[in-house]
Amino acid sequence: MRITDEAIDAMRSERHRAAGEDARALAELLREALDRLGFTPDVVMPHGQKDGTLFWPVLRGEVTVSGNPMVALGRIPLDSANRLAEILMRAALEEQTKKATTR
Numbered sequence: 001m002r003i004t005d006e007a008i009d010a011m012r013s014e015r016h017r018a019a020g021e022d023a024r025a026l027a028e029l030l031r032e033a034l035d036r037l038g039f040t041p042d043v044v045m046p047h048g049q050k051d052g053t054l055f056w057p058v059l060r061g062e063v064t065v066s067g068n069p070m071v072a073l074g075r076i077p078l079d080s081a082n083r084l085a086e087i088l089m090r091a092a093l094e095e096q097t098k099k100a101t102t103r
Contacts, residue, residue: 016067023061023069030059030071037087039080054080 031041034056041056058074076084 013067016063019067019069020061020063023063023071025061026069027059027061027071031056034084037084039084054083056080056084 037054039054039056055077057076057080058072060072060074062070062072064070
């Protein structure tokens with residue numbers, strides 16, 4: 001007998017289901033943000049091919065055993081990770097500047 005997602009969902013509490021919906025919604029929001037930044041969905045490229053395309057990691061909305069919503073981030077190519085780190089660092093610096101000027 002094969003255990004299906006439906007059978008698992010039926011055993012979960014309402015809290016777990018709501019947490020899963022929240023996590024999946026947040027994963028989708030992250031996908032949209034990465035798309036707007038010029039990243040494309042995780043696509044298998046031939047080994048060694050470099051065309052400058054940025055790829056986002058696999059994103060999954062999940063729930064821990066204790067019912068906490070989580071977003072799982074899969075592996076990301078090094079060039080894409082480097083670009084994402086640059087974007088996040090720039091955003092962090094802008095946020096720090098905003099906080100410093102409003103004090």
